[in-house]
Every structure is written in C-alpha cells, then in structure tokens.
Amino acid sequence: MELRQIQYFIEVAKREHVTEAAHNLHVAQSAVSRQIANLEAELGVPLFIREGRNVKLTSVGKILLEHAEIALNEIEKAKEKIGEYLDPERGIIRVGFASSLAANPLPTVISAFRARYPNIGFQLKQGAYKQLIESVIKGEIDLAFLGPVPTQEKDVRSHIFFAENIVALLPTRHPLAKQPSIRLNELQQDTFVLFPPDFILRNIVMNACAQVGFEPKVSFEGEDIDAIKGLVSAGLGVTLLPEVTLIDNVPRETVKIPISEPTVKRTVGIIIPNNRELPASEKLFYDFLKEFFSVLNKFSQ
Template identity: 30%
Template structure:
C-alpha cells in the first residue's frame, strides 16, 4: 500500500500528474494506473475529475491525511531500524542496582562515550529483582545486578567484577575502638542497613540468621550515601560494598572493622541479557566490549577495562 500512498500524496502535493510523475521518476500512464488501483482498493474515488483537472474530494482529503501519517511513520520506522543496525549510533537502555549505577558504571559509560560519541545511554535504577523485572518486560536491553536466581535458562549472565563487603563504623565509635571483633559482638551496638528487599539487606539478614543473631537495627534507608553518612555520625555500624565506602575510608571518615570469625566476602556484579531477544547493534557492541573487563575488588575508581 505504501507505494500507492506515495503516488497519491505526490499527485496531491505536486497538483498535476505530470509533475508528480517526474518527482517519482515514473511515466504518467504508470502513475495514473497506481491512482486508479488505490481508488479500487479503497472503494471510493479520491478526485473529482473536472475536464483535465483532478480536484481532491472529501474522501481524498481524508485519505491524504492518513496517507501522510502512514508514510511519516514508515520513514520513522526505517530510520529506527537503520539505527538498530548501526553499532556506532543509538541508545543503550540499562538497568542497574544502586552500587553499579552510582559507583561502578559511570567511569565505564564515560570511557565508552569518549570512544563512541554517537551512542547514548539511558540508565534506570532499582533492586536486582526490580531490574530483572525490567529486563523481562523488555523495558531495558542490559541489566547489571548483584543477585541472579540460579538456573534461569531464559537469561545470559556474564560476571564482570567483584566488590568486597566491608564492616564499617565511625572512627571514634565503640565498634571501631573495640578493634578485631567476632560477628556475635555486633549485637551490642545498633546497625544502619539497607531497607528490606535489597540484595545487601537480604545478605546481612541471612548471615545473622545462620549465626542465630538478632541485630539491633537503628535505621533503614535505600541510599548507600545515607548509610555512610549515618555511620559517620555514630548512629551505628554497617556493611557496605568497598566501591561505595573506600573513598570515605581513605579520607578517615569511616573505619574498617575486622571480623575474626567471618569472611564477609564480596558481591559479584553480573551483566544479564535475555536469550530470546536480539539486542540493538549499539547495545550488543557495548555488551561485547565489557568482556574485556578483569574482575577484581575495589572498583570505586572504575573497573580495569580493555573494552573498545
């Protein structure tokens, strides 16, 4: 139908069959046949023929509006399809947890943009569960999360880097002054933790449950920066990723407290994509570039990256 619409719109806008045929690089008889074919398909005449003149009638005016809109949308679709196929242009839609979005991804995105200035990024944040729901709903192309359910055959996963977990407290607090502690000692002091439902909070809850501990939780928040600030003010201790805490530790605003009986370990930040979905070329190129990352702890200054 689109070639017929194009012929019709040109006749309307050029006002004569001769000019329209020239614009379309067609012969006038061919163009005339296309207009008659369109009228036959729609079941109505589109022009009143007055002598040798064609005058657009009411039906023609209606079809002209819809034909223009259809051709405009067709051009837009083709432009977007070309963008999808161009790895050097387009928008990469990303979903990320709080730690990756604030501390780990910015230097990676900035470095990639410097090499590929026509690529744009849209970043949405949420818990690992929320980000994976965005991915399943096809609202994002790539997910960066710290928690992925095992056995998900519908997802492709690529571990990128590890982020050590640190027990932190205010340098002048009783927790810090106590020196090396056992995990059970922490019940003596209040804690400041992420809100329920976050991966980090779930991890702390599971650790406490395994050791039969009941923590005194003084405050909950969904902001790592708020937790750091509250800990600095002496409200309580917390467990934070190294990437979010090491700047304040280096500046002396936070102290790292050693546990003698528990290794807090690290969280792995993982890139997740859908197996059943073809990524836009720009997103596929960016994801492929991340394979050059070398996983390692302490990524606050940006992970080591050999990406193109």
C-alpha cells in the same frame, strides 16, 4: 488505520485541543480534524467529546490512547534498532543499574566505552534489584548492572565481572573502630542501619548475621547508600556495605573494617535477556564490558 492517524490522535488527546495539536504537528487544523474523523469512521465510534474549543476523550478514546501509545513507542524502538543495525556506532544504549553501583564502577566503564565509541548515547535507569530484572525481561531495558548477580533467573543470562567483599562501616567512636579486622558476631550487641526488608543488600546482611547465630537489631533504615552512610556517620548504628561503595567515599566520622569471619561477599556483573538478541549497539557495549573487566581482573591478580 494509518500511522499518521495514530500520531494525530495521540497529539489531540494529550493537548485536548485540535488547533494546538495541529500547531505542534506543523500541519493545518483541517488536516488533523479530517484524520480524526476518518479514524472515528473506521472504528465506528466517537473518540472525542467536543466541549467548546476543547475536546475530551470518550471511554473508547481512552482505551485506544493506551494501546496507541504502546504501539507508537514500539514503532520508534523498531526505527532505532534498524538505525543501529545500519550503524551500530550511533545507537542508544538503555542500561539499568543498582544504586550501589552508581558511583563505581558504572561511570568508569561508560567513560571508557564513550572514549572508543563517542557517538553512542546512553539512557540510564536506576532501580531496585527485582525491578531491574523485570525490566530486562519485559524489554524496557536490554542490560542491567547488578550485585549480586542472579544465577537462577531462567529469563536472563548473567555474566559475573568480579566478586567483592562486604565490609563493616562503624562510627569512629565505636570500641572496635581501631581494629584491623573484626568477626561479625562482635557486632551482635550493636544496632544496625540497613536497607528496607525488600532490598537485596538487606538480605545479604541478615543472612551473614544468621550464619554466626544472631539477628541484627535494626535501629534505622535508608533507601540509598548515602543515607545509610550518613546515619552511621551520625553515630546512629553500624552497617555492612559492599567495598566498592566505599572506595572513594568513606564518610567523615566513620571507618571501614574488613570482616574476618565469616567471609561475606557479593558478585557484580550484568544481565541480558535470554529470549531475544541484543540490539547492535548494546551488543557492542556488552562485548566491551567483558573485555574491560577481563583486562582489569588480570591486572588486579
């Protein structure tokens, strides 16, 4: 089984037409037909059913397509990693991030990194907390920005860049809106706007409220930061959010207020796989991040 045969097979399977596949591959139709026939002969089973000018995958063909695409994708990854090894400053970095870090600090650090390494590209993947951890473990991405940073996951290594406060976001008409700070139990009669139950920021809020003896009444749920801010802005409840999400964007008709009791914080940092080495370009980025936040923390002290 040759790589060229796999490439031709995948192209025909996707287009369901030999002539169109050949045109897209920039080869003669006879060459595609011959390679498919050779592949079928080697495997001893038909891979396509001919339907006039079109073709359809057989059940065996569908099995082969599933594994062939994975194999071809892995080969492309290997080629990229070899390219990075030869010239790590021209690679592509695959990095995941949680939505609460999308506006800050992710754009800032990527911009600073690109200023130093302008020829390195990025593929960014936004995802839920547990999904990003799984993606790093499975090798779909090699780094992920998370908050809080997991410390009990044996398959990933964690590096904490900073810790930040969780603050209250209230409508401006709320009775406590003009206070310099509040105790969390002062909100126990309010309704809350929170993330759905499987989100890590929801767990942080629930645990903080339990710490002072109440379970928040949840009136609305939103799956992203902006949706939650908008619902609070509309006066539909209160919420708790990481302070970094409000640095440059406190919505109209809302006010952020520090929580004096209890202290509610989260860590922010990055995870990398524990069972494999980072590719060269990702290693450059990882080392840059540690340097960047080390300098930043010195200035903020």
